[in-house]
Amino acid sequence: MAHQYKAADVLDTTIMGPETTMHGLFDYLREHDPVAWVEHPDYRPFWSLSMYDDIKSIGSQNDKFLNAPRTVLLAAEGEDMLEAQFGTRNGLETLIHMDKPKHLKMRRVTRDWFLPRSVAKLDAEVQALCKEYVDRMQDMGGECDFVKEITLLYPLRIIMSILGLPRQSEETMLKLTQEIFGPQDPDLQRTDASNEDAMGTLVELSQYFTEIVADRKKNPTDDLATILANATIDGEPMDELDQMSYFIITATAGHDTTSAVLGAGMKALLDQPEQMALWRERPDLDDGASKELMRWVSPVRHMLRTATEDFELRGKHIRAGDALALWFPAANRDPRAFDNPNTLDITRDPKKHLAFGYGSHMCLGMHLAVMEVARFYRELLPRLKHVELAGEPKWIQANFVGGLKSLPIKYELT
Numbered sequence: 240m241a242h243q244y245k246a247a248d249v250l251d252t253t254i255m256g257p258e259t260t261m262h263g264l265f266d267y268l269r270e271h272d273p274v275a276w277v278e279h280p281d282y283r284p285f286w287s288l289s290m291y292d293d294i295k296s297i298g299s300q301n302d303k304f305l306n307a308p309r310t311v312l313l314a315a316e317g318e319d320m321l322e323a324q325f326g327t328r329n330g331l332e333t334l335i336h337m338d339k340p341k342h343l344k345m346r347r348v349t350r351d352w353f354l355p356r357s358v359a360k361l362d363a364e365v366q367a368l369c370k371e372y373v374d375r376m377q378d379m380g381g382e383c384d385f386v387k388e389i390t391l392l393y394p395l396r397i398i399m400s401i402l403g404l405p406r407q408s409e410e411t412m413l414k415l416t417q418e419i420f421g422p423q424d425p426d427l428q429r430t431d432a433s434n435e436d437a438m439g440t441l442v443e444l445s446q447y448f449t450e451i452v453a454d455r456k457k458n459p460t461d462d463l464a465t466i467l468a469n470a471t472i473d474g475e476p477m478d479e480l481d482q483m484s485y486f487i488i489t490a491t492a493g494h495d496t497t498s499a500v501l502g503a504g505m506k507a508l509l510d511q512p513e514q515m516a517l518w519r520e521r522p523d524l525d526d527g528a529s530k531e532l533m534r535w536v537s538p539v540r541h542m543l544r545t546a547t548e549d550f551e552l553r554g555k556h557i558r559a560g561d562a563l564a565l566w567f568p569a570a571n572r573d574p575r576a577f578d579n580p581n582t583l584d585i586t587r588d589p590k591k592h593l594a595f596g597y598g599s600h601m602c603l604g605m606h607l608a609v610m611e612v613a614r615f616y617r618e619l620l621p622r623l624k625h626v627e628l629a630g631e632p633k634w635i636q637a638n639f640v641g642g643l644k645s646l647p648i649k650y651e652l653t
């Protein structure tokens with residue numbers, strides 16, 4: 240008998256971790272309860288949206304559906320603790336936690352750094368790094384954990400380089416990012432996991448960036464850290480919490496997500512080897528294939544919006560103040576939006592995918608992410624004579640940023 244899902248399963252990370260059960264749940268919700276009211280003893284209630292049109296429509300109405308005060312799903316106890324400590328239910332005040340007019344002013348500070356023309360300037364450096372990491376795979380002698388040893392490290396190096404932060408800090412940054420984004424996964428938590436640990440991670444990151452700010456104020460250079468350290472908003476230095484949060488979102492938002500697409504993308508190519516063969520032969524498909532992997536993996540599982548007025552959606556009455564969870568992987572496999580959504584097809588036109596969200600909060604780093612994934616596979620695939628799974632892939636147990644935490648592979652590289 241088919242698995243019986245229920246709307247509250249979006250909070251069950253053993254279901255939301257692995258791709259098969261996550262998509263089983265979303266297929267069920269899209270058909271039976273696309274606008275579902277979710278109640279759970281540990282969480283404040285919210286609406287769960289799983290249809291492409293609804294998610295795109297709510298995402299695009301940034302005046303009516305706000306990012307504050309609830310931005311991602313956190314247990315009520317955690318939200319209360321963060322509010323008591325930092326004055327916000329998120330503990331941070333980053334771009335994803337803000338609304339107009341502040342959001343636009345803040346986004347403008349770094350916007351130019353992530354436009355296609357700026358990203359194009361990084362191309363040579365990105366290609367050199369791809370070669371370095373594929374060479375590293377070759378030096379490993381034909382066997383590695385593709386996630387732990389390769390994909391977790393390469394996108395991290397790129398964002399650290401844009402920020403102007405040294406290689407020695409990468410290990411700390413990786414650990415802290417995983418603790419922020421994967422707090423529900425027992426393998427990625429601090430050893431003595433509890434709510435206070437999430438705060439401990441934030442405090443540790445803030446201390447690290449406070450030193451960087453002091454340094455870049457004294458010794459400005461041409462890196463993004465210098466821009467953030469010296470930024471002004473309405474003629475005043477940026478507020479301290481905003482500044483810390485800005486460092487934290489730029490240093491963390493981009494690499495876990497891109498790693499997830501590279502890692503789960505390899506699993507998809509192993510599962511559908513004719514797509515791998517096609518991509519190897521067709522460099523002209525690089526950009527489209529990279530975007531199709533974004534659609535396929537959709538590592539950011541959800542964002543929340545809060546309604547500012549009452550409205551009806553598919554016969555459900557949503558009230559002002561209600562939170563709505565936008566499940567991006569569900570939108571990206573909606574058969575009303577994509578033909579054969581459960582088939583990876585690197586020749587499709589995947590431009591309308593929602594892996595980067597939609598509206599004025601649409602991912603700042605999307606052009607960079609697409610380039611990173613395209614360039615990596617362009618280096619890897621022509622050199623990869625053979626590749627196979629060498630163990631069980633393991634999924635992160637999380638419903639915010641998901642993906643694989645381990646993908647053992649065997650391969651032959653030239």
Ligand code: HEM
Pocket residue numbers: 298334335336346398488489490492493494496497500533537538539542567594595596597598599600601602603604605607608
């Ligand atoms: C595969 C890689 C990536 C995925 C899937 C992804 C996905 C997302 C999503 C879904 C959002 C929220 C959009 C919304 O609420 O409508 C977002 C926002 C954001 N992303 Fe990405 N992202 C990726 C890579 C990156 C990279 C490389 C950076 C580089 C710094 C980055 C920086 C940001 C920032 C700063 C925001 C907040 C934007 C705002 O609220 O104005 N992301 N991303």
